[in-house]
Amino acid sequence: MNKKKTLIIAALLVFIAIPVIIWVINSTLQKGTVSVETLIVPSNATVKINDETYSNKRSINLKPGNYTVVTSRDGFETNTQDILVADGQTNAIIASLLPVSEEAKRWQENNMKAYLELEGRAGSIAAQQGQEFIDTYPITKSLPLQKPTYTIGYRQVTEEGKQGIVITINAVEGFRESALQELRDRDVNLGDYTIEFTDYRSPF
Amino acid sequence: MTKGRIISVVIIALVVIGGAFGISEFLSYRDVSVTLKQPDAAVDIYTSSNQKVTTVSADEMIKLKVGDYYYKPVNEKFATENVTFTIKDTATIEINPSFSPSYLANLLIAQQNDIRAALISNYPSIATSYIVGDDSLSHQGEWYSAKLVQRVSGGNQPDVYRIILKKDAETWNVAVAPQFVIGKAANPIIPSDVIRKVNEPLSNEAYALLYPE
Numbered sequence: 001m002n003k004k005k006t007l008i009i010a011a012l013l014v015f016i017a018i019p020v021i022i023w024v025i026n027s028t029l030q031k032g033t034v035s036v037e038t039l040i041v042p043s044n045a046t047v048k049i050n051d052e053t054y055s056n057k058r059s060i061n062l063k064p065g066n067y068t069v070v071t072s073r074d075g076f077e078t079n080t081q082d083i084l085v086a087d088g089q090t091n092a093i094i095a096s097l098l099p100v101s102e103e104a105k106r107w108q109e110n111n112m113k114a115y116l117e118l119e120g121r122a123g124s125i126a127a128q129q130g131q132e133f134i135d136t137y138p139i140t141k142s143l144p145l146q147k148p149t150y151t152i153g154y155r156q157v158t159e160e161g162k163q164g165i166v167i168t169i170n171a172v173e174g175f176r177e178s179a180l181q182e183l184r185d186r187d188v189n190l191g192d193y194t195i196e197f198t199d200y201r202s203p204f
Numbered sequence: 205m206t207k208g209r210i211i212s213v214v215i216i217a218l219v220v221i222g223g224a225f226g227i228s229e230f231l232s233y234r235d236v237s238v239t240l241k242q243p244d245a246a247v248d249i250y251t252s253s254n255q256k257v258t259t260v261s262a263d264e265m266i267k268l269k270v271g272d273y274y275y276k277p278v279n280e281k282f283a284t285e286n287v288t289f290t291i292k293d294t295a296t297i298e299i300n301p302s303f304s305p306s307y308l309a310n311l312l313i314a315q316q317n318d319i320r321a322a323l324i325s326n327y328p329s330i331a332t333s334y335i336v337g338d339d340s341l342s343h344q345g346e347w348y349s350a351k352l353v354q355r356v357s358g359g360n361q362p363d364v365y366r367i368i369l370k371k372d373a374e375t376w377n378v379a380v381a382p383q384f385v386i387g388k389a390a391n392p393i394i395p396s397d398v399i400r401k402v403n404e405p406l407s408n409e410a411y412a413l414l415y416p417e
Binding site for chain 1: 327329333354356360361362363364365381382383384385386387388389390396399400403405406
């Protein structure tokens, strides 16, 4: 009886321990990586990211940074795109491969639903990314801003795997401080941003 | 089970629980080495729930429980702002409070000639074409920030440049060249409070210098 009890307890422990060990190993391997959703039609296309090849993956864990992604499948046009993977934002690889061969064209005709679903999902991801961008940089919602003596705009930049913005100001001499005040009035902490003045040469 | 046995089990359980609690309490304390970067910077140390723990007036070792704390200078030479710190694994604290605004203001008066000389030697046009406004020292008087307001005529609007100097080995050097706005990303070594202050709008006092009555 005791032996049976011991065996049951040991089996239970093993049953609990194995998933825990797998989870710990997995977490360690994926530490510092970000999950990138893959939305690809045909879904069994091959995805090549910086010499690493993946297939049939719903998501791929990548470290934050810039990547060149090549998606291909026999009979379809190859898709090449540069993506930025960053922590704290929605990351996705979206590729809709167009058919070239007759066989691929037939495949597309039979799987039109998959293309339409991808289009819908890509649209909602783009909307989500747009909202995340506005949440991170609320001032972009008010830009570009045009006043008689200055205009304020912005451009997106990528530095060290992080997405950011540079605020650009084009102001008439003597009105640069007014442009900065416009930003302060909109709760912009000026030091947190890179602000460039265009059409200007420092007198110093 | 007899009554005596039950009492024994309860006593043993209480002893074990009490012992575990005692050990955990003992292990949560750290020997903390406190270093005063300035000899007259005595501070009171408080827990995050505002309970005063001790006063430190010289380099010493103290015992602090793992957790969040803050210190506040007691000498009026220093700013009375709370400086937070956490006791976790590291057990060394360097106490280096900023000088108080009034002390810094007096220090600025004493340094004014050296600073002006540094400004003009680096940017000679400051002497003739700009008014230096909203200038101040920060921290222990080693950071100087100011706004350079363009001299304009006929009621024109001036451009305002911001500049930061740092004092190293008794010499004032340009830390950030004049520019309309100073960003943290491009100037990682400049304390963020110095950047925040210099980026503030031009004060009325500085405008008054530009348009004296």
